[in-house]
Amino acid sequence: MTDAPEVLKPLRTWSHLATRRRRPTEYEVVSTNLHYRQDNPDSPWELDPDIHMNKWYRRYCNDSPLRHDDWDAFRDPDQLVYRTYNILQDGQETYVRSVLEQFSDREHDSGLSVEWAGILASHHTPARYLFHTLQMASAYLSQMAPASTISNCSTFEAADSLRWLTHTAYRTVELSRAFPDLGIGTEERRRWESDDAWQGFRELMEKALVAWDWAESFTAVNLVAKPAVEGAVLSGLSRAGRQEDDLVLSLLTESQLRDSERHRRWSTALVEMALENEGNRDVLNGWLAKWAPMGEAAVDAYCANLPDGGALAASAKEAMSSFHTGLGLAAG
Amino acid sequence: MPLLDRSEYYDLIRTTNWTPSYVSEDELYPEEMSGSRGIPMEKWESFDEPYKVAYGEYVATQREKDSGAYSVKAALERANFVDTADPGWISILKAHYGAISVPEYAAMTGEARMARFSKAPGNRNMAVFGMMDETRHGQIQLYFAHEHTRRSRQWDWAHKAMHANEWGALAARHFFDDMMMTRDAIAVSLMLTFAFETGFTNMQFLGLAADAAEAGDHTFANLISSVQTDEARHAQQGGPNLKILIENGRKDEAQKMIDVAFWRSWKLFSVLTGPMMDYYTPLESREQSFKEFMQEWIIGQFERQITDLGLDTPWYWDEFIRALDETHHGMHLGVWYWRPTVWWNPAAGVTPEDRDWLEEKYPGWNDTWGNLWDVIIENLVEGRPELTGPATLPMICNMSNIPIVGTPSNGWNVKDYPLVHNGRLYHFGSEPDRWVFEQDPERYQGHMNFIDRFLAGWIQPMDLMGGLQYMGLAPGEIGDDAHNYEWVSRYTPDVAGTAAG
Numbered sequence: 001m002t003d004a005p006e007v008l009k010p011l012r013t014w015s016h017l018a019t020r021r022r023r024p025t026e027y028e029v030v031s032t033n034l035h036y037r038q039d040n041p042d043s044p045w046e047l048d049p050d051i052h053m054n055k056w057y058r059r060y061c062n063d064s065p066l067r068h069d070d071w072d073a074f075r076d077p078d079q080l081v082y083r084t085y086n087i088l089q090d091g092q093e094t095y096v097r098s099v100l101e102q103f104s105d106r107e108h109d110s111g112l113s114v115e116w117a118g119i120l121a122s123h124h125t126p127a128r129y130l131f132h133t134l135q136m137a138s139a140y141l142s143q144m145a146p147a148s149t150i151s152n153c154s155t156f157e158a159a160d161s162l163r164w165l166t167h168t169a170y171r172t173v174e175l176s177r178a179f180p181d182l183g184i185g186t187e188e189r190r191r192w193e194s195d196d197a198w199q200g201f202r203e204l205m206e207k208a209l210v211a212w213d214w215a216e217s218f219t220a221v222n223l224v225a226k227p228a229v230e231g232a233v234l235s236g237l238s239r240a241g242r243q244e245d246d247l248v249l250s251l252l253t254e255s256q257l258r259d260s261e262r263h264r265r266w267s268t269a270l271v272e273m274a275l276e277n278e279g280n281r282d283v284l285n286g287w288l289a290k291w292a293p294m295g296e297a298a299v300d301a302y303c304a305n306l307p308d309g310g311a312l313a314a315s316a317k318e319a320m321s322s323f324h325t326g327l328g329l330a331a332g
Numbered sequence: 333m334p335l336l337d338r339s340e341y342y343d344l345i346r347t348t349n350w351t352p353s354y355v356s357e358d359e360l361y362p363e364e365m366s367g368s369r370g371i372p373m374e375k376w377e378s379f380d381e382p383y384k385v386a387y388g389e390y391v392a393t394q395r396e397k398d399s400g401a402y403s404v405k406a407a408l409e410r411a412n413f414v415d416t417a418d419p420g421w422i423s424i425l426k427a428h429y430g431a432i433s434v435p436e437y438a439a440m441t442g443e444a445r446m447a448r449f450s451k452a453p454g455n456r457n458m459a460v461f462g463m464m465d466e467t468r469h470g471q472i473q474l475y476f477a478h479e480h481t482r483r484s485r486q487w488d489w490a491h492k493a494m495h496a497n498e499w500g501a502l503a504a505r506h507f508f509d510d511m512m513m514t515r516d517a518i519a520v521s522l523m524l525t526f527a528f529e530t531g532f533t534n535m536q537f538l539g540l541a542a543d544a545a546e547a548g549d550h551t552f553a554n555l556i557s558s559v560q561t562d563e564a565r566h567a568q569q570g571g572p573n574l575k576i577l578i579e580n581g582r583k584d585e586a587q588k589m590i591d592v593a594f595w596r597s598w599k600l601f602s603v604l605t606g607p608m609m610d611y612y613t614p615l616e617s618r619e620q621s622f623k624e625f626m627q628e629w630i631i632g633q634f635e636r637q638i639t640d641l642g643l644d645t646p647w648y649w650d651e652f653i654r655a656l657d658e659t660h661h662g663m664h665l666g667v668w669y670w671r672p673t674v675w676w677n678p679a680a681g682v683t684p685e686d687r688d689w690l691e692e693k694y695p696g697w698n699d700t701w702g703n704l705w706d707v708i709i710e711n712l713v714e715g716r717p718e719l720t721g722p723a724t725l726p727m728i729c730n731m732s733n734i735p736i737v738g739t740p741s742n743g744w745n746v747k748d749y750p751l752v753h754n755g756r757l758y759h760f761g762s763e764p765d766r767w768v769f770e771q772d773p774e775r776y777q778g779h780m781n782f783i784d785r786f787l788a789g790w791i792q793p794m795d796l797m798g799g800l801q802y803m804g805l806a807p808g809e810i811g812d813d814a815h816n817y818e819w820v821s822r823y824t825p826d827v828a829g830t831a832a833g
Contacts, residue, residue, distance in 0.1 A: 006806075006807060007807045007808040008485040008806050008807065008808030008809055009485065009808065010481060010482050010483060010484050010485050010487075011481050011482070011485070011488065012481065013478065013481055014478070014481065014491040014492070015485075015488050015491075015492060016491070016492075026475065029474060029475060030470070030471035030472075030474045030478075031471070033491070033495075034434055034437045034438075034470060035438075036434065036494040036495050036505065037438075037513070039495055045505075045509040045513050045514050046502065046505035046506045046779070047506065047509055047510060047514060047775055047776060047779055048774060048775055048776055048778035049778050049779075050774075050778060051514060051774065051775055052364045052514075053364075053513065053514035053515075054514070056365075081471055082394075082398070082464065082467050082468045082471050082472070083395075083398040083402065083468075083471075083472075085391075086391045086394045086398060087395055089391040090391045090392050090395045093387070093388040093391055093392065096388070097335060100335060101334070101335055104334075104335070128344065128345075128348065129348055129350055132348040132453075132456075135447070135456070135457075135460060136456065137448075139447035139448040139459070139460065139463065140444070140448045142440065142441070142444040142463060143440075143441040143444035143445060143448070148437065151440070151441075152467060155440060155444070155463050155467055158444075158447060158460050158463060159387070159461075159463075159464055162345075162387055162457060162460050163387045165345060166341075166345050166386055166387040166388070169341045169342075169344035169345045170336060170341045172341070172344055173336055173340055173341045173344065174336070185344065189347070189350055193350055193351060193353070202350075202353075202354065203354040206352050206353075206354040206355045206360060207354055207355060209355075209360060209448075210355050210359050210360060
């Protein structure tokens with residue numbers, strides 16, 4: 001053993017990255033080719049090949065109609081790693097804390113009209129349920145995606161949704177103190193379960209949460225539900241709030257939309273990669289045809305009773321549609 | 333007005349269960365993924381995590397922690413500790429990074445299982461932080477190991493091990509996949525976070541950190557104790573679910589999950605951590621023996637935790653305590669003997685002083701394990717190294733996927749625990765290993781361990797070279813004695829003052 005003729009020489013990086021000429025980045029060193037479950041397609045997990053979870057991964061990951069020879073080649077355009085994510089988001093949270101603190105000092109909420117507070121009660125504070133469904137959906141994609149580089153984007157996205165949920169819970173408490181008679185802090189679940197404004201999103205998300213194929217789940221959530229949420233519940237409501245001098249909503253949303261821009265960058269990169277295989281265009285368009293109408297209906301229902309709701313809905317749907325067109329996919 | 337205190341809005345963050353109506357509750361939370369075991373949704377809402385953290389605090393704290401760990405690494409890089417450290421210690425680093433980095437990343441999937449499928453909203457939120465933590469642990473350990481790839485091809489295994497069919501990696505995958513990758517959300521919380529993380533990661537991350545600090549490896553000591561601060565938080569997801577299971581009449585199921593996970597964790601640690609602590613760590617740096625660490629962390633702390641929660645100590649507790657004197661010595665002897673089949677260089681750890689220490693910590697060591705080492709030493713002293721390496725394969729357990737061992741020589745008790753199931757003969761290294769199989773044969777019955785694969789002809793040619801090739805081990809990666817047999821000179825007759833004993 002000690003005198004074996006050919007001895008493998010040390011490399012400057014992991015062997016799986018060593019054939020490239022370029023020195024790998026920190027992102028590549030710590031993010032690539034980590035899902036060992038992709039090594040043996042017949043038995044993703046090192047147990048009896050026919051247990052439920054092996055069948056689940058074979059069916060919903062390995063046998064997805066969205067096909068690519070090398071999903072591991074996917075790279076997050078932001079090249080985010082855990083430590084840079086925390087640096088980025090700690091900065092964002094410092095900003096959020098300063099917004100919350102300053103406007104609380106200026107008694108921002110007592111300056112809001114009761115009418116607008118009613119809209120926040122019906123259209124803003126129940127969003128914590130919606131954001132939580134996004135969080136759950138991203139956690140699903142993290143465990144099902146065929147490459148660690150895809151899972152990581154989704155893990156950060158799950159954390160971002162928990163971030164939005166946390167902001168919403170925080171504001172719910174503040175608003176409930178400024179407007180104690182509007183059911184803020186107590187009525188959100190009922191509103192999420194039965195108010196017309198939320199039923200489109202609830203239907204979309206409940207169905208998206210059981211879209212078990214990893215790529216269909218990605219399509220339903222990242223290409224339809226999130227653009228719909230961001231167009232209506234984030235940008236749309238924040239635009240309506242500007243007419244009411246709700247600067248807290250507008251500044252918080254601003255920060256949340258930075259997360260969603262990042263989500264859109266990686267989603268775009270993943271679609272571009274999938275479209276390297278021409279057969280995938282029909283697969284993605286087929287899913288869009290199924291999910292986009294649900295996304296549009298959710299936007300319409302949510303915007304229906306907002307001031308200038310028709311225009312807000314039209315603009316949210318237009319943004320979603322041009323996102324799809326920009327991806328080279330047919331909308332609707 | 334100051335900012336709100338976390339306690340004022342925290343409950344709203346975890347008030348997120350709703351009643352679905354566009355799909356059924358069973359569709360949204362399939363039992364095989366969710367594992368609510370018939371306990372209604374609202375009962376899970378009583379989940380109360382003892383360690384609370386909100387998003388903003390999480391990113392601030394974690395940023396700080398990373399800044400600490402990465403700057404210690406940067407500051408000490410020029411000291412080149414790795415170039416001057418004892419080769420036994422280097423073997424610990426290689427074994428640790430290969431066996432731990434990628435499985436920690438994989439634990440993200442177990443956390444994600446809870447984040448999506450647990451019916452307890454608090455569990456779903458905590459598990460998102462758990463997903464983040466495990467991403468951290470995978471990434472930071474890969475990053476720390478990566479700088480060493482230029483030193484030896486064995487360091488490549490920090491990334492490569494879990495992709496290979498090397499027997500130890502195969503055993504680690506079988507264990508981790510069983511505990512955290514293929515279970516429902518509630519089972520993950522009990523088996524991964526409660527049994528494994530509460531019970532055992534303290535051993536690897538704090539026990540080994542103590543040895544690392546003694547050995548002068550401050551980078552590694554700092555890294556793994558930083559990792560453990562996250563484990564200590566997200567390990568607390570199992571306790572509240574355990575409480576809900578017990579309150580709702582599911583104690584027996586909970587007990588069984590803990591018993592399975594605890595035994596399987598112990599076996600993994602007996603082959604990974606035991607040899608590191610009692611043989612690879614240079615004698616002068618050993619903080620405590622493996623058995624003493626186990627007594628402190630497992631018997632002292634974990635036993636108290638399970639009984640506080642209303643569970644019993646596992647039925648095999650006496651056998652577990654007895655095995656603390658035995659199993660890891662057998663694993664170490666096996667790993668050293670089959671040293672070409674691992675990605676690190678096992679340190680023998682049997683100089684006369686080492687043996688005095690072993691005899692003190694494990695009375696009777698010389699009369700049992702020592703007798704086998706005497707044969708190895710004699711062969712080495714007399715220039716017959718070919719007799720100190722493998723010509724055959726060991727018996728491997730169909731549960732732990734590691735060798736079947738017992739006490740040799742004057743304490744001989746080596747025994748196979750066989751079982752015929754559906755016409756196939758399985759072999760186990762202990763009664764609890766066989767018991768684990770019997771609890772859920774469908775999970776394990778179709779799996780082939782390394783020996784099964786060999787006998788089925790999957791490994792060609794059917795010799796050591798074929799085996800190494802199947803395992804992905806080539807010269808330059810395969811293990812050999814960590815100290816290049818220099819320690820053998822302590823036993824040569826012309827060295828004064830030493831004698832085999």
